Amino acid sequence: MGDPRPPMVIFAGQSHPSLAEDIAGHVGVKLGDILVRNLTSTETEVKLQESIRGKEVYIIQSGSKRVNNDVFEMLTMVYACKTSSARKIVAVIPYLPYSKQCRMRRRACITSKLLAKLMCSAGINHLITMDLHQREIHGFFDCSVDNLRSSPFLLQYILDNIPDYRECVMVAKHPQLH
Numbered sequence: 001m002g003d004p005r006p007p008m009v010i011f012a013g014q015s016h017p018s019l020a021e022d023i024a025g026h027v028g029v030k031l032g033d034i035l036v037r038n039l040t041s042t043e044t045e046v047k048l049q050e051s052i053r054g055k056e057v058y059i060i061q062s063g064s065k066r067v068n069n070d071v072f073e074m075l076t077m078v079y080a081c082k083t084s085s086a087r088k089i090v091a092v093i094p095y096l097p098y099s100k101q102c103r104m105r106r107r108a109c110i111t112s113k114l115l116a117k118l119m120c121s122a123g124i125n126h127l128i129t130m131d132l133h134q135r136e137i138h139g140f141f142d143c144s145v146d147n148l149r150s151s152p153f154l155l156q157y158i159l160d161n162i163p164d165y166r167e168c169v170m171v172a173k174h175p176q177l178h
Contacts (some may be wrong), residue, residue: 009052009086011077013061015070016094018160020060032057036073044069046076063097071115072096075122082123090126091119093160096137116140 009032024031033049059081061074063064081089083105097115119127120142128146135147158165 007055008058009050009055009056010060011081013059013070013077015062015064015066015073016060019062019094021056023060034077036077038069044073044076046073046080048080048084048130049085052081052089056088056134057081057086058092059129060092062078067097075118078119078122079122086123088125089123090128091124092128094130094133096127098127112137113140117142117145154176 008027008029010020010024010029010033011034012024013149016034020031032052034045035045035049037045039045049123059074059077061077064070074093077138078089078091086136096112117140124143124145126146128143128148130146130148130150137147162168
């Protein structure tokens with residue numbers, strides 16, 4: 001009897017290719033063959049180099065210093081998969097860009113809601129992310145959302161790898177300061 005799970009393809013965006021390679025290695029599959037590049041006009045071009053018809057597709061992309069490029073690249077990858085008849089499209093976005101812009105402020109828009117609508121319109125069926133700024137962001141999506149918490153993994157890493165953890169001080173750099 002064969003494996004009841006549908007065929008799976010994992011594609012890597014340009015924001016963190018080594019993370020995608022690690023995930024694919026852990027799952028035991030090769031990364032999918034996709035061309036993602038920026039043209040000289042700075043436009044994003046995405047070309048699937050293999051058939052994904054009827055397959056479950058995972059797109060690994062995260063926010064980086066090029067957040068707007070990362071977002072549009074991910075949307076383009078998702079849309080390419082949707083128009084190529086993927087059975088299901090799962091976006092794996094450890095750091096969801098714009099998640100801190102999730103509340104109405106004076107004369108400002110709720111940008112995280114806009115991003116959620118764009119992602120679902122592009123074709124995402126499921127989102128896997130970590131440590132959303134506010135749990136209410138789930139409600140912005142018209143697809144299922146898994147918001148994983150990093151603290152259990154971080155705590156386990158500390159217990160396993162820092163013998164005198166009770167005597168240490170942890171410092172996190174402020175992301176706005178370079």
